[in-house]
Amino acid sequence: MTEKTIPEKASLETSVSANPIPAKPQPRITPWAAPLWEACAQGKLSLPYCSQCEASFYYPRQWCPQCFNQDLSWLELSGRGKVYSFSVVHQSPLPSYQDDVPYVLAIIELEEGPRMMTNILNCDVDKVRVDMPVEVTFEERGDMTIPQFQPLK
Numbered sequence: 001m002t003e004k005t006i007p008e009k010a011s012l013e014t015s016v017s018a019n020p021i022p023a024k025p026q027p028r029i030t031p032w033a034a035p036l037w038e039a040c041a042q043g044k045l046s047l048p049y050c051s052q053c054e055a056s057f058y059y060p061r062q063w064c065p066q067c068f069n070q071d072l073s074w075l076e077l078s079g080r081g082k083v084y085s086f087s088v089v090h091q092s093p094l095p096s097y098q099d100d101v102p103y104v105l106a107i108i109e110l111e112e113g114p115r116m117m118t119n120i121l122n123c124d125v126d127k128v129r130v131d132m133p134v135e136v137t138f139e140e141r142g143d144m145t146i147p148q149f150q151p152l153k
């Protein structure tokens with residue numbers, strides 16, 4: 001019995017370590033969010049803007065979440081904001097994030113008002129604080145450019 005169990009465990013460990021880490025998931029691009037991703041690819045942060053509310057919002061949708069206005073435009077934002085809330089992730093939710101732990105999952109309040117869920121990059125996880133000034137940075141992920149944030153330089 002013992003002789004049988006040991007080779008099976010050894011075999012399992014070999015097969016797990018031989019598997020490459022899967023790629024991180026990519027956002028699904030909807031027609032109404034496409035301008036966000038096109039701007040990110042150019043190193044810019046743009047969000048939908050409602051002229052009736054005179055405000056931008058995140059995430060992109062087909063109507064303003066405040067007044068339901070569907071006549072929206074796009075506004076290029078400063079990319080600056082502050083940490084509104086955050087959590088340090090110590091256990092990877094997906095195998096594709098196992099090399100990133102510990103990492104910071106945060107909600108950023110942009111200067112223009114909208115809040116975005118993101119990661120804080122280029123910063124020791126122990127140094128992140130609420131109200132910490134941050135700026136957008138961009139992560140290349142496959143053929144997409146993902147907006148992330150880092151401490152303001």
Ligand SMILES: [Zn+2]
Nearest residue numbers: 050053064067
């Ligand atoms: Zn509105």
